[in-house]
Amino acid sequence: MYAPVPPDPNAPEVRVNLYSDTQTRPTAAMREAMMAAEVGDEQLGLDPTINALCARVATLLGKEAAIFLPSGAMCNSVAILTHCRPGDEIVAHETAHIIEAEGGAPWALAGASVLGLPGPRGMFSAEALRGALRGRSRYSPPQTLLAVEQTSNLGGGAIWPLATLAELTGIAREAGMAAHMDGARLLNAAVASGVPARDFAAPFDTVWIDFTKGLGAPLGAVLAGSAETIGRAWRWKQRLGGSLRQAGICAAGCLHALDYHVERLAEDHANARRLADGLAEIAGIAVESPDTNLVYADVAATGRTPEDWASALRRQGIMVSVMGRTRLRLCTHLDVSAEDIETALAAFRAIN
Numbered sequence: 335m336y337a338p339v340p341p342d343p344n345a346p347e348v349r350v351n352l353y354s355d356t357q358t359r360p361t362a363a364m365r366e367a368m369m370a371a372e373v374g375d376e377q378l379g380l381d382p383t384i385n386a387l388c389a390r391v392a393t394l395l396g397k398e399a400a401i402f403l404p405s406g407a408m409c410n411s412v413a414i415l416t417h418c419r420p421g422d423e424i425v426a427h428e429t430a431h432i433i434e435a436e437g438g439a440p441w442a443l444a445g446a447s448v449l450g451l452p453g454p455r456g457m458f459s460a461e462a463l464r465g466a467l468r469g470r471s472r473y474s475p476p477q478t479l480l481a482v483e484q485t486s487n488l489g490g491g492a493i494w495p496l497a498t499l500a501e502l503t504g505i506a507r508e509a510g511m512a513a514h515m516d517g518a519r520l521l522n523a524a525v526a527s528g529v530p531a532r533d534f535a536a537p538f539d540t541v542w543i544d545f546t547k548g549l550g551a552p553l554g555a556v557l558a559g560s561a562e563t564i565g566r567a568w569r570w571k572q573r574l575g576g577s578l579r580q581a582g583i584c585a586a587g588c589l590h591a592l593d594y595h596v597e598r599l600a601e602d603h604a605n606a607r608r609l610a611d612g613l614a615e616i617a618g619i620a621v622e623s624p625d626t627n628l629v630y631a632d633v634a635a636t637g638r639t640p641e642d643w644a645s646a647l648r649r650q651g652i653m654v655s656v657m658g659r660t661r662l663r664l665c666t667h668l669d670v671s672a673e674d675i676e677t678a679l680a681a682f683r684a685i686n
């Protein structure tokens with residue numbers, strides 16, 4: 335599903351980078367905040383900036399405690415290792431990042447398998463979850479974790495409604511499962527829907543947010559949960575080599591992002607809608623109206639492959655990503671302006 339476009343040495347300079355919201359560069363102000371950070375030994379709990387970030391994210395997500403990790407993928411792995419034992423089964427959407435894009439980490443690191451459920455826009459229903467429950471017997475793998483992505487990446491940045499999350503986590507709990515939220519873009523969901531992040535996070539045992547997507551920091555993600563769960567997560571952070579030293583430099587960038595880059599996510603969402611509307615006017619391109627900052631365009635009916643589109647766009651300085659056999663993904667973020675959207679749309683029209 336994920337098909338990174340290799341850099342073409344002959345391609346012109348990138349004018350508009352819609353490849354991913356991970357492509358943001360730290361702003362001058364963020365770099366200044368990082369330079370000024372007070373630091374200490376993170377793994378001994380002595381880095382004041384890391385401690386401030388963890389406390390702030392715990393409050394933001396309505397949890398007792400939080401732990402800083404280098405990446406979102408490590409948050410997923412640490413959470414899975416904390417919740418699951420070898421032989422366990424995780425239930426997630428069939429397009430989940432933990433299935434598609436983390437190198438098989440649940441299987442390789444935790445010895446846990448992931449059962450992928452189908453459903454439109456990266457979401458599945460309560461009926462689908464109920465239908466997937468195996469019941470406890472010595473024959474079936476113990477199903478110990480429900481994992482949900484808010485927003486769903488391959489589902490087009492779709493926002494799970496609060497009521498669906500409450501229903502799904504209720505079913506999971508009755509079945510003796512823990513619940514984990516991959517909140518790589520949870521703040522996009524919160525800003526777009528007006529539902530506070532802590533309300534989305536409330537029925538989940540663990541939840542994390544990423545600072546390297548739309549928030550624009552160079553690294554860092556924070557996983558939150560009960561003090562007891564985060565205490566156990568610390569052992570996995572240590573085991574995976576994720577315990578750090580003067581990491582407050584990084585946390586200062588994340589704190590800066592919380593101060594200055596959250597409310598502005600609304601601009602990314604408006605730009606995504608403008609982009610989707612413009613693309614929908616191009617013959618053969620099918621777009622779903624985006625909930626947040628990810629726009630998926632199905633180009634099957636244009637007679638060109640997505641690779642074709644991506645390289646023709648790249649020749650005009652527009653970078654997009656190819657997702658599967660028929661789709662392009664275009665992400666709006668901190669480094670994409672409303673004007674850039676018009677530039678990108680003009681490039682699409684010139685090709686068509």
Ligand SMILES: *Cc1c(COP(=O)(O)O)cnc(C)c1O
Pocket residue numbers: 404405406407408410431432483485486487516518519544546555
């Ligand atoms: C990007 C992403 C991750 C991984 O986060 P990294 O910080 O890149 O490791 C996990 N889940 C989803 C849904 C993502 O989009």
